[in-house]
Amino acid sequence: MFTGIISGVGRIVAVHTLGSSSQHGKRLEIKTPAAYLDDVALGDSIAINGACMTVTALDLTQPLFQIEISAESLDKTAGLNAAGPVNLEKALRASDRLGGHIVSGHVDGIGSVSHFAPVGESWELRLLCPSTLAKYLAYKGSITVNGVSLTVNTVRDGADGCEISINLIPHTVQNTALQALKPGAHVNLEIDTVARYVERMLSHTNPTSNRL
Numbered sequence: 001m002f003t004g005i006i007s008g009v010g011r012i013v014a015v016h017t018l019g020s021s022s023q024h025g026k027r028l029e030i031k032t033p034a035a036y037l038d039d040v041a042l043g044d045s046i047a048i049n050g051a052c053m054t055v056t057a058l059d060l061t062q063p064l065f066q067i068e069i070s071a072e073s074l075d076k077t078a079g080l081n082a083a084g085p086v087n088l089e090k091a092l093r094a095s096d097r098l099g100g101h102i103v104s105g106h107v108d109g110i111g112s113v114s115h116f117a118p119v120g121e122s123w124e125l126r127l128l129c130p131s132t133l134a135k136y137l138a139y140k141g142s143i144t145v146n147g148v149s150l151t152v153n154t155v156r157d158g159a160d161g162c163e164i165s166i167n168l169i170p171h172t173v174q175n176t177a178l179q180a181l182k183p184g185a186h187v188n189l190e191i192d193t194v195a196r197y198v199e200r201m202l203s204h205t206n207p208t209s210n211r212l
Contacts (some may be wrong), residue, residue: 004149
């Protein structure tokens, strides 16, 4: 589990294929800030741009770690198939503060940036989200964007999907890889866990309820 509070910005520095077919995944080498990996062990979970991955190798002298990502995960995520900056968050400890919201590290869909520009001292980020996620998005609700816990300010449903707007304070822009976003960029989205369970409870019907 995670909180959506980014603990470091890393960079994918190398991408290696694990086979020659489209069914093979990739091995990523990710460079981290100094001392970031000091409390990380093989097999630990780290969310990379919001996707939970397992550490398969460590090099503390770089510092750098490796993960292996399947073809299925590559198909369902954005930004994990090429070199570039990524948001990092280590798995939540039981004693940690829950500073954002409950995040599983499972990407529910890919959104696209429709607008990203400064407004006063802050930044406005607008995202076009898949229509399948629209029912989970609400005013003042939580959403995870590339691993960052954020609050939805507006929701607009349209024929081409659901557009949401988010306000980013300067600290968030300066301390996450969101600062590199541009219109047209793809981002990983994870809906609020509570919304997921509410939808299930409201839509579920008991198949035995009408039996005599």
